Amino acid sequence: MIPQIIQLPKIYDKRGNLSFFEHPNQLPFEIARTYWIYDVPGGELRGSHAFKEQQEFIIALSGSFDVVIHDGKEEKTYSLNRSYYGLYIPKLYWRRLENFSTNSLALIVSDKSYDKNDYIRNFETFKHLVDER
Numbered sequence: 001m002i003p004q005i006i007q008l009p010k011i012y013d014k015r016g017n018l019s020f021f022e023h024p025n026q027l028p029f030e031i032a033r034t035y036w037i038y039d040v041p042g043g044e045l046r047g048s049h050a051f052k053e054q055q056e057f058i059i060a061l062s063g064s065f066d067v068v069i070h071d072g073k074e075e076k077t078y079s080l081n082r083s084y085y086g087l088y089i090p091k092l093y094w095r096r097l098e099n100f101s102t103n104s105l106a107l108i109v110s111d112k113s114y115d116k117n118d119y120i121r122n123f124e125t126f127k128h129l130v131d132e133r
Helices: 123-132
Strands: 004-007 033-038 046-051 056-062 065-070 075-080 085-089 094-098 105-110
Touching (some): 056 075, 075 085
Antiparallel strands (some): 004 085, 033 105, 046 094, 065 075, 065 094
């Protein structure tokens, strides 16, 4: 699979709209971990790593930010700014989050529990692993 935007259901209601995601209807994996990033100071980056095995789904619940994805050869930027779609990122894609708006909230769900050994934090090591697959 490749990184892709996944549209989520949007239930319209005059009292406020509702969106959701679940496996297997919207997500291609079962959720093992959920975390969120918030209060990011202006100009700061988050991420700047890849995973050997972990997959993620990232949503801008509030505000906006960009997710920059690198496949080892090319870079692509996804702007997230709505709570009814998110970005699916398979394993072995370098990612960084940047350009956070004031009061933005990034929700991330993954198919693995936290494992520091799954992280690839060196870009050259990442490119080498991608070339081997």
